[in-house]
């Protein structure tokens with residue numbers, strides 16, 4: 001399953017939102033028919049959406065992510081809810097992590113963004129929801145890219161565990 005996702009990932013990044021037609025676009029011979037079903041299963045409601053929250057900073061203006069370590073399981077679908085309870089803007093910058101997941105969408109306010117995302121900027125009081133499927137297991141770094149913030153402690157770890165056999 002994981003190997004399948006790893007093989008699919010680059011295609012998915014190019015063709016976000018076109019999951020069902022993917023097999024046709026790439027060529028039926030290149031991908032087994034199973035892939036279409038696998039994507040559909042993850043996108044369908046039968047796959048529960050796991051909600052995880054992370055705060056960028058806090059009301060005491062400490063420069064940290066709360067929590068600063070998040071764990072995901074490959075192949076599941078997540079909604080990561082980011083908010084900024086502090087009075088200054090912060091970034092959620094996780095480029096390698098973003099390359100290890102398939103982003104379905106990011107929702108903020110009345111806007112829904114589809115496509116690969118590597119970094120989000122949250123102004124004070126902002127909330128964003130990032131819906132994605134982790135694909136590649138590993139441990140990835142997270143930081144805020146505002147000068148000085150990472151050095152002051154605004155960094156963290158995002159890990160993706162291999163999917164357990166059913």
Ligand SMILES: [Cu+2]
Pocket residue numbers: 063089090091144145146149154
């Ligand atoms: Cu920051």
